[in-house]
Amino acid sequence: MEARALTSDTFWEVDVPVMMGADHPAPEGIPPLIYFQTSGSTGVPKWIGLSREALQVSARTVNEHLGVTRESCWVLTLPLHHVGGFGVASRTWQAGCRMVSFEGKWDPFRFVQWIVGQGGTHLSLVPTQVHDLAAAGLRAPASLEAVVVGGGILMEDTGRAARELGWPVLASYGMTEAGTQIATQRLELLDQPYVKEPIDLLACWEARDGKTGRIEIRGDALFSGILKHGGDQWKYEARSGDWFATSDSGLVEGRKLRITGRTDALVKILGELVDPVAVEAALISQAAGLVAPGQAVVVAIEDTRAGNKLVLAHEKSVKRELLELALEAYHASCPGYCRIKDLVAVEGIPKSPLGKPLRKELSRIIAQGSI
Missing domain, CATH: 3.30.300.30 (ANL, C-terminal domain)
Known part of the structure; x- marks a missing residue:
């Protein structure tokens, strides 16, 4: 599916199931959700289903947290079938702003040359990409206002080097089940040396320390259910309960999170x-x-x-x-x-x-x- 389709009114208003990145049509009879493939702790593939309403709650909250307006420009660097890339498209539609897509194999030099001419203001990167930019000594384009770093921990040495080069990197914590971000550092921290924690809980989420040592979350952007394929049949399982136990251990300190590791690891x-x-x-x-x-x-x-x-x-x-x-x-x-x-x-x-x-x-x- 192309990025243009995800930023159209038709996609968000139609009530049909969509399996992002699938090479087959959605099975009949499943709820009309947006499904993203992921692997559980056992490595068995499963599809996480989120409602369009939940994805828009996430998009609106992230945009508000990062100061995105109609004059902003989201930069897409992640695959659309992954919830991180999809989130960029949904935030673009929600804000009514512009979006540009970086095509081709990742190359930090080509990326910087390209983005300078695009006027991008907001983007998401993974730690490896930030490392590449900082290691190459590449200065950030002046138009950038926020770079959300997800998909892993950005080490403090790398984060500080990136900020010294003008890259406005902000640590984040999220997962497919939450429609992308659960917590993201505040823009006000960009005037200070980078630290990887704590990370600020977004307005649409509540979090608590679970009895099993896992962080538990609750909010309107939470997934609706899980679709699994076993043998020749598809089986949909609705989420039970308001609270969801993540696979991550950590500390909940008011509206801030400190992630200490993965319990399934x-x-x-x-x-x-x-x-x-x-x-x-x-x-x-x-x-x-x-x-x-x-x-x-x-x-x-x-x-x-x-x-x-x-x-x-x-x-x-x-x-x-x-x-x-x-x-x-x-x-x-x-x-x-x-x-x-x-x-x-x-x-x-x-x-x-x-x-x-x-x-x-x-x-x-x-x-x-x-x-």
């Missing part, structure tokens, strides 16, 4: 619960911004003695000496059960279309020795 090592993603963030921070997100990934591999062990997989383009120095600094203060046991070079880290590392696939590759 925790593993037991020597009897202790360990989050490989949190270990990775602590380790990469020791590399002083010289390693791009997704170039070095910490995964857990089964171990006979310890239950699991942590392995650092890195692309061969990353200098091993740099990672060894970062490991030395990290190991100087981490507890024993959080130590990295192996350093493995791979041709490439398997990633999603948005550049997120596919950790389960990477663990399987390393465990099988097929690197």
Whole structure:
């Protein structure tokens, strides 16, 4: 589906189901929602269904939070079948403003040259893209007012380097089930050095600390249900209850969030619960911004003695000496059960279309020795 179609009145007023990015028509009899494909913690594909009303609540709230007006211009850099890219189109329609799309393979130099002539004011990027822009020393176009960074954690060294180059980066937290953003830092913070947390809860959301350690959310932009395919049949399951337990652990401090990790990523090592993603963030921070997100990934591999062990997989383009120095600094203060046991070079880290590392696939590759 083209971006132009998503910014038309017809798309938002018609009451039919739409499966974004699907190569087949929507099955008969399912609710008239907008469905986005994602993979659960088990890796089984599922489709998250959101109503048009929920998506517009999200769009309107994000626009208000970021100061978007009819004179603004959203820049599309993410695929439309992903809720992050779709969100740019829905915000454009809601605000009645302009939208421009960056086509082709990501290239930071070409991107900056292109956007200078477009007059873009707002865009969403993933941490890898911000790293590329900062590492290349590329200054931001003067027209930019806000860059929402999602799809992972933007390290503080990279965020501060980007802000020094004029990129108005704001950390965000969101998910498909919420129609994109749940929390996004305020524009007022752009006058200060970048920090990755806390992140401000958007006006349409409530959040609380769940009994199971997961952050729970409630709001009018929440998904309606889940569509799954098993065998030859499709099955739709409506969401139950007002509150939704995310897969993320963290702290809710009034209207601010601090995300500490993913509960579905925790593993037991020597009897202790360990989050490989949190270990990775602590380790990469020791590399002083010289390693791009997704170039070095910490995964857990089964171990006979310890239950699991942590392995650092890195692309061969990353200098091993740099990672060894970062490991030395990290190991100087981490507890024993959080130590990295192996350093493995791979041709490439398997990633999603948005550049997120596919950790389960990477663990399987390393465990099988097929690197």
